[in-house]
Amino acid sequence: MKFDYDAQYFNPEQVLDCGQIFRFTPFKEGYLVISADKACYVYTEGNKTIVESDDSDYFYNYFDLARDYKEIVERAISHNVPLLTKSAQTFKGLRLLNQNKEEMIYSFIISQNNNIPRIKGIINRICAGLGERREFLGEEYYTFPSTSALSQAGVAFFKNAGCGYRDVFLDETSKRILTEGISHLENLNSAQLKKELLTYKGIGPKVADCIALFGFGKRDSFPVDTWIEKIYKEDFMGELTDRNKICDYFCNLFKEDAGYVQQYLFYGKRTLDKL
DNA sequence: GCCCAGGAGTGCA
């Protein structure tokens, strides 16, 4: 099955390269993207971006295609912040994904004090070790492991996958989720969800915001990492040093668009100079 | 060899 969408507001490279997803590889004319236990092939042809998969409904929602990003881009530009304006104009095709909640929890626990290439490698090794081997369009891939499989793997497995000191966080959190599930997290507002997420081992303010934003669709979340800290100082001339206060500052400034703005800023700061 | 990476847990005042 396949479907297509206006490529101006759906650019695979921008969507995949902006740091919200760790499981994709270049494939033919585009990318093979893995989410939870599913795979799709996404590529641009002319003025259309095309998604091929075995589950169109899943990936239509995954790529957030019911939402109008033209309005989001225009609102971002209207704030008249140079970095934000330039980034939103350059990356009109960026979209926030609606990813699997548990995959986001484990993936962003791994992300703390870590760099993106290494995060990708760790997650790939964990999937290869505990996930199920599948095939899509002749390509092999591994599903993201179930909480059950993760909870039984043991600390040594995570250590061996290169997780470093985060091994115990993954072990403890997967065991907790195995017994509690995550259904009690589903219908909370952003503040309530963040508060709950902060009670898990390995989840602090920044990781909680990423999980809320990418996994639970809380678009008013604004993760503050080292890059955002730098942007706050250099592009907003901010004086605060407490990350929680910097987070409040941006959330109050951008309200319900905070998450989109955060991605434009983060991706723009990392890549605009190199274009 | 040093610094940094999509930070967070712990101990101590």
Add this chain to the structure above:
DNA sequence: TGCACTCATGGG
């Protein structure tokens, strides 16, 4: 509550 210290690991 605030703050310094520490935590693996690989790339630049």
